[in-house]
Amino acid sequence: MLKGKGIPIFITFLTGMIMIISFFIPHKPFGDIEKISLTWYSIIAGFTMLLGVDSLIGMHFRKLKRKDENWFFSLVLIIGFTATVVVGIIETVRFGTAFDERSYFTYIYNYFIVPLQSTMFSLLAFFIASAAYRAFRARNFDATLLLITAIIVMLGRVPLGEQISPYLPKFTEWIMQVPQMAAKRGIGLGISLGALGVSIRIILGIERSYLS
Amino acid sequence: MGTTIGVWIAAGLTLFIYSFLYKDNPFYKFAEHLYVGITAGYWIIYTWAYVIQPMLIDPMIKNKEFILIIPAFFGIIMLTRWFPQISWLSRWSIAFTVGMGAGLGVTGAIQGFILPQVQATLVPLTGFNFETFNNFLIIFGVLTTLVYFYFSKEQKGVLRWGSKIGITFIMVAFGASFGYTVMARISLLIGRIYFLLSDWLKVLR
Numbered sequence: 001m002l003k004g005k006g007i008p009i010f011i012t013f014l015t016g017m018i019m020i021i022s023f024f025i026p027h028k029p030f031g032d033i034e035k036i037s038l039t040w041y042s043i044i045a046g047f048t049m050l051l052g053v054d055s056l057i058g059m060h061f062r063k064l065k066r067k068d069e070n071w072f073f074s075l076v077l078i079i080g081f082t083a084t085v086v087v088g089i090i091e092t093v094r095f096g097t098a099f100d101e102r103s104y105f106t107y108i109y110n111y112f113i114v115p116l117q118s119t120m121f122s123l124l125a126f127f128i129a130s131a132a133y134r135a136f137r138a139r140n141f142d143a144t145l146l147l148i149t150a151i152i153v154m155l156g157r158v159p160l161g162e163q164i165s166p167y168l169p170k171f172t173e174w175i176m177q178v179p180q181m182a183a184k185r186g187i188g189l190g191i192s193l194g195a196l197g198v199s200i201r202i203i204l205g206i207e208r209s210y211l212s
Numbered sequence: 213m214g215t216t217i218g219v220w221i222a223a224g225l226t227l228f229i230y231s232f233l234y235k236d237n238p239f240y241k242f243a244e245h246l247y248v249g250i251t252a253g254y255w256i257i258y259t260w261a262y263v264i265q266p267m268l269i270d271p272m273i274k275n276k277e278f279i280l281i282i283p284a285f286f287g288i289i290m291l292t293r294w295f296p297q298i299s300w301l302s303r304w305s306i307a308f309t310v311g312m313g314a315g316l317g318v319t320g321a322i323q324g325f326i327l328p329q330v331q332a333t334l335v336p337l338t339g340f341n342f343e344t345f346n347n348f349l350i351i352f353g354v355l356t357t358l359v360y361f362y363f364s365k366e367q368k369g370v371l372r373w374g375s376k377i378g379i380t381f382i383m384v385a386f387g388a389s390f391g392y393t394v395m396a397r398i399s400l401l402i403g404r405i406y407f408l409l410s411d412w413l414k415v416l417r
Contacts, residue, residue, distance in 0.1 A: 003300045008307035015308055019315025023323075037312050039267050040283035044309055046263040047287030053252050054294070073241045077249035084253025088260075098257050105257065111218035112225065113254060115407070116247040119229040122404050125397035126233060132390070142383045149387025150394070157395050175388055178346050182353025183385035185329050186378070189354070190361045192325040199317035202310060210310050211303055 009205045016203035057081060084108055149175060223412040226404055353381040 015037075022033035060074035068074075084105075091103035098105040132150070137143070155161035156172025201207035228243035268284055271277040290305040292298045333354050335347040359371060360378030367375045410416040 005303070008303040011304055011307040012311035012314065015311030016315035016318075019312060020318055023319040034316070037316075040280075040286075041309060041312055042263050043268050043280070043283040044287045044290060044305055046259045046268075047290050049255060049259045050291060051293060053256060056248070056252055070241065073245040076242055077245040080246045080249025081253040084250045085256055088253065088257030092257070092261070097261055099261060107214065107218060108250060109254065111222045112246070112250050115222035115226050115404075116229065116243060116250075118400050119226045119404050120244075120247065122397060122400035123229060123232060125394065125401045128390075128394055128397055132394070142379060145380060145383040146387040146390070149384045150391040153388045153391030154394055157391070174346075175384065178349050179353055179381055179384045180388040182350045183357045183378075183381040185333060185350075186354045186357025187361075187382070187385070188325060189329055190358060192321040192329075195317050196321040196326070199314040199321070202314040203318070210306060 005208065005211050008211055009208065013203055013205060016199070020203075053081075219411050223408055226408060352377075357381050 018033060019037060022030040025031070057078060060077050063074040064071050064078065087103075087108060088098040088105045091098040091100065091105045095103050097103075100106065135143075152168070153172050153175060155164065156169045156175075161168040161172070198207060202210070225243050225246070228239040231237055232240040268280055272280050272284075286305040286308050289301040292301040333351055335350060337344055337347055337351075356374050356378035358378070359374035360382060362371070362375075365371060406416065
């Protein structure tokens with residue numbers, strides 16, 4: 001009985017209903033439930049971080065043990081992970097928090113994570129351009145519209161656009177404020193209505209795929 | 213001294229990543245794996261410093277908030293996935309977080325998005341000026357976009373035309389979003405090139 005899906009479905013129903021009821025009763029003890037729940041949610045999510053890291057490190061450790069192709073890079077990953085955690089622990093003991101400006105942990109953040117992250121994302125500028133070439137070839141009316149809008153928005157956001165025509169930045173602004181917003185709002189409403197439906201199905205135990 | 217070494221490390225790693233533009237190579241793989249490893253380590257320390265310690269350990273020890281044993285219990289049983297014989301216990305934690313997310317989803321979707329967005333769409337259509345034209349386009353765009361995603365009925369007649377106009381609005385939105393994304397990536401690229409020329413090579417001041 002304990003191993004079945006009955007208890008998890010009951011827990012889902014109970015927590016879901018408490019969250020909904022607390023929204024309509026803004027008095028104690030219900031009033032604080034949303035805030036408390038978000039804290040609890042963060043705590044549980046904090047533990048799941050261990051599962052994720054275990055999966056990542058475990059996979060690379062196995063690659064290293066089997067001496068798979070590119071095992072050296074798995075070693076780099078494990079050393080990078082271990083060094084960061086060790087430095088974080090040492091600096092937490094030293095300064096009370098690893099995030100102190102003087103700590104080597106902050107040094108790792110500033111000179112390793114920040115450049116690697118922003119370079120990785122800036123690399124997409126090149127790939128997005130080549131993807132655009134393939135995707136935007138004006139094959140039909142819709143693709144042409146997408147292409148033209150993208151070009152107008154890009155030009156309207158740089159000084160060159162204003163040099164071409166002073167109306168271009170204004171037209172870009174109009175695209176963003178009117179047709180773009182209308183479609184975005186329509187898509188958002190569709191997503192929200194869908195999320196609402198799925199949430200109700202989950203609370204009522206109709207949707208159970210998350211337990212499989 | 214520390215800063216100089218840091219700048220050289222950052223510049224080296226930046227060039228390692230950009231070497232991928234030529235082709236996949238060991239330098240890129242090195243930087244990529246280092247990034248993943250360091251970031252995973254960073255998030256472990258971050259989770260401890262900003263979640264587990266201030267939200268669980270400190271309130272339990274300093275303020276005797278023993279009610280926090282409940283989320284700690286659910287957090288710990290989430291780790292039973294490591295032990296196949298008792299891994300079924302982790303479903304309780306998943307159920308707890310999914311239930312919480314679903315409950316917040318119901319109220320959050322209605323109050324946080326649906327009602328404000330419907331309210332923002334109910335704009336006046338009085339007078340014969342540019343603002344009225346814009347307001348009409350917003351209402352028309354929202355409705356036709358919704359029609360495009362309406363699959364409960366076969367799209368023919370009015371629905372078919374509504375859907376066709378809806379896709380036009382959607383394409384404009386996608387084009388604008390794409391343009392925005394490209395600009396954001398280009399500005400990151402400019403930032404990295406500026407870093408190389410200014411902080412590292414000192415060519416720009």
